[in-house]
Amino acid sequence: MSAFFQILRRDLRLSLSAGGLGLPVAFFLLVATLYPFAVGPDGALLARTGGGVLWVAALLAALLPIDRLIAPDAEHGVLDQYAVRGVGEELVAAAKITAHWLSFGPPLMLAAIPAAALLRLEGSTLAAVELGLLAGTPGLAALGVMVASLTAGLRRSGALAGLLMLPLAVPLIIFGAGSIGDFSGGALRFLAASSLFLVAVAPFAAGAGIRALRD
Numbered sequence: 001m002s003a004f005f006q007i008l009r010r011d012l013r014l015s016l017s018a019g020g021l022g023l024p025v026a027f028f029l030l031v032a033t034l035y036p037f038a039v040g041p042d043g044a045l046l047a048r049t050g051g052g053v054l055w056v057a058a059l060l061a062a063l064l065p066i067d068r069l070i071a072p073d074a075e076h077g078v079l080d081q082y083a084v085r086g087v088g089e090e091l092v093a094a095a096k097i098t099a100h101w102l103s104f105g106p107p108l109m110l111a112a113i114p115a116a117a118l119l120r121l122e123g124s125t126l127a128a129v130e131l132g133l134l135a136g137t138p139g140l141a142a143l144g145v146m147v148a149s150l151t152a153g154l155r156r157s158g159a160l161a162g163l164l165m166l167p168l169a170v171p172l173i174i175f176g177a178g179s180i181g182d183f184s185g186g187a188l189r190f191l192a193a194s195s196l197f198l199v200a201v202a203p204f205a206a207g208a209g210i211r212a213l214r215d
Contacts, residue, residue, distance in 0.1 A: 003087045004095045011099035015065065024061035024104040025111045031057035032115035043120045050119030051129050051180035057115075058108055058133060058176075059169050062140040065103070066161045069096060069148040070206075074213045083214060089207035093145060097202055101141035109133050128180045132191060136176045139195030142202035143168055149209030172198075 035053050039045055073079050082092050109130055116126040143165055151161040175191035 007095035008099050015103040025107045027061050028057045028111045032118045046120045050121050052177035055176040066148050070152040074152050089210040090203045093203040093206035097142050097145045105137035132176045132179045135192040136172050136195050139198040142198040146202040146206045149206040
């Protein structure tokens with residue numbers, strides 16, 4: 001487990017040095033600021049659609065660092081060093097998923113508070129958004145690392161990873177946005193189940209992608 005925390009600390013440090021915490025939050029708040037200009041000052045419309053907009057912004061914020069998750073380590077031989085030290089690829093992937101989530105998940109949950117004010121969301125809607133982000137952002141992080149590992153060896157991997165991740169994230173967006181107005185909690189349960197499935201599968205899929213990069 002020491003190797004896990006070493007990789008986690010290293011990736012978090014690199015994310016901080018590259019503006020990893022500030023960029024997703026700034027992008028998230030920028031979307032929340034510009035959206036009212038696009039649809040007009042209708043408070044009822046903003047309240048009805050604002051939650052879904054925040055989920056789309058969360059997805060795009062998770063995409064911002066996707067080209068830095070795996071490719072630089074593969075190019076600089078860091079992944080080879082992990083293999084020489086006997087660190088399993090699945091453990092490397094799990095640490096990177098955790099670091100990626102910490103770099104954008106909790107910051108977006110904090111940024112959702114001023115964003116909700118900009119979009120005129122009620123307190124109950126904000127609570128549903130926060131609960132959905134807590135359940136769904138780990139799945140976005142897992143999906144991001146998995147896609148990044150599968151496309152890292154390709155030319156223009158960042159753009160390709162984004163195109164590949166967007167359709168794969170559709171269930172999370174649907175259930176995340178649907179959980180806002182679903183008082184029965186069914187959409188939230190589907191969101192949590194989808195996110196948990198991605199978190200469970202991604203280390204193995206990303207580990208296979210990392211092994212392929214070294215072959």
